[in-house]
Amino acid sequence: xxxxxxxxxxxxxxxxxxxxxxxxxxxxxxxxxxxxxxxxxxxxxxxxxxxxxxxxxxxxxxxxxxxxxxxxxxxxxxxxxxxxxxxxxxxxxxxxxxxxxxxxxxxxxxxxxxxxxxxxxxxxxxxxxxxxxxxxxxxxxx
Amino acid sequence: xxxxxxxxxxxxxxxxxxxxxxxxxxxxxxxxxxxxxxxxxxxxxxxxxxxxxxxxxxxxxxxxxxxxxxxxxxxxxxxxxxxxxxxxxxxxxxxxxxxxxxxxxxxxxxxxxxxxxxxxxxxxxxxxxxxxxxxxxxxxxxxxxxxxxxxxxxxxxxxxxxxxxxxxxxxxxxxxxxxxxxxxxxxxxxxxxxxxxxxxxxxxxxxxxxxxx
Numbered sequence: 144x145x146x147x148x149x150x151x152x153x154x155x156x157x158x159x160x161x162x163x164x165x166x167x168x169x170x171x172x173x174x175x176x177x178x179x180x181x182x183x184x185x186x187x188x189x190x191x192x193x194x195x196x197x198x199x200x201x202x203x204x205x206x207x208x209x210x211x212x213x214x215x216x217x218x219x220x221x222x223x224x225x226x227x228x229x230x231x232x233x234x235x236x237x238x239x240x241x242x243x244x245x246x247x248x249x250x251x252x253x254x255x256x257x258x259x260x261x262x263x264x265x266x267x268x269x270x271x272x273x274x275x276x277x278x279x280x281x282x283x284x285x
Numbered sequence: 286x287x288x289x290x291x292x293x294x295x296x297x298x299x300x301x302x303x304x305x306x307x308x309x310x311x312x313x314x315x316x317x318x319x320x321x322x323x324x325x326x327x328x329x330x331x332x333x334x335x336x337x338x339x340x341x342x343x344x345x346x347x348x349x350x351x352x353x354x355x356x357x358x359x360x361x362x363x364x365x366x367x368x369x370x371x372x373x374x375x376x377x378x379x380x381x382x383x384x385x386x387x388x389x390x391x392x393x394x395x396x397x398x399x400x401x402x403x404x405x406x407x408x409x410x411x412x413x414x415x416x417x418x419x420x421x422x423x424x425x426x427x428x429x430x431x432x433x434x435x436x437x438x439x440x441x442x443x444x445x446x447x448x449x450x451x452x453x454x455x456x457x458x459x460x461x462x463x464x465x466x467x468x469x470x471x472x473x474x475x476x477x478x479x480x481x482x483x484x485x486x487x488x489x490x491x492x493x494x495x496x497x498x
Contacts, residue, residue: 191372199376201414240414243368 173258173270180259183252187245188260196264202240204233207264216268219257220276221283224248250276308494309462309487312469313441334467335439340396340425343408348423350467357491358392359484360461361475362436362444364399365411369451370458374475375415378460382422384485390492393422396436398444398456400429441472460484464491 185194191203198205206212211233212219226244230237248256254273261268313333319326339349359381363371378393385391397403403411408424417424427435436444436456444456462471462484471487473480 190370191368193376199372200379200416202411203372241366 169270172272176255176258176270177262179252180255180257181263183248183256184259187248188256191242196260201236201238204231204236204238205264206260207266208234209266209268212261212266213268216261216271217279217282218284219261220253220279223253223256224280225283250280307490309464309470309491312472332468333439335463335469336435338427338431338435340427340431341405342420342423342425343405343412343417344420345405345409348425352423353392353394353463353467355465356390356392357465357470357488357495358394358463359488360394360396360440360463361459362396362398362432362440362442362456364397364454364456365403365407366399367452367454370476374458374460377475377478377481378422379415381460381481381485381488382417385488386421390495391421391488395422395424396432397424397426398432398436398454400427400432441469462487462491465495 192198192206193203196206215222222242223245225246227242229239229241231239251273253276254271257271257276260266261271311332315333316331318329318331320329321327335350337350339347342348359378361374361378363374365371375395378395382393397408403426405426408426412422412424433444436442440459440461442457442459442461444454446453447455458475460473460475460481461469462473464470470491471484473484473487475481
């Protein structure tokens, strides 16, 4: 009986390893970015934007406006690194305030944060590689 | 001898049961006051109370401690440009406000420690954005000395200016519960949801104290 159980366990483990190996390189990197991004988000962003990305009344905008995030995807790195000063329209409401710059964040950290935000709170935009950060930062308007 | 043990056990039980409903503690310093009543000396405990104050609120109206007479209130210290603990505190304070919305026995008082920049017009903008339209929750501006003095000596909350801090100002995130006699009845970490829940259940208890009187 216990031999049987061991056998089943071995087969299941093998299947598990097989599936894990089948995850593409990008999927694994995505998962790593997402986890690191969650940690960074909680330390750097969640005070104002909330653990659930809901923001705080009209003081801090929510991060749930998928359309805004999609349309401004190439500007997100600039917003995070250099900060942002309103007015800004999110979910049909005008927010005016100052988002402080996070100049000390590295490109990879910014990529992790963007990957987390754009795949949480109802957003689903997929992987955002760190090479993109350098390119996007060159085109910051301010 | 056996009876004695029974009697002892019974009195022990009665004492254990006579605690009655839970009441909140009194925080801060206390002193005693002896008064002579009918030739007998009676000793009263005097608890620390919030000293009288006068501050400008978000509508540029001068308010004072008398505006809080007849209500219990929750006080805290913050500043409008603070992006560390303040947003968390006021996200939680909104939850508390929602629970007691319109209850005239419950008020809220937030003191800005950024006495240089948080003038009433800036407090007004902040309150507006937070969705506060009435005076149940007031945001006040006072002189630097009076705010730092009342925080440390009266509400027992540390707040100070520190050039080494990222935003130049450092403060603790306590929500301090004050009763109708201006005594401190509790202090809760306003950044922690479990402590804010404790605050709300303690507020219920405090309100019950007054209902029973």
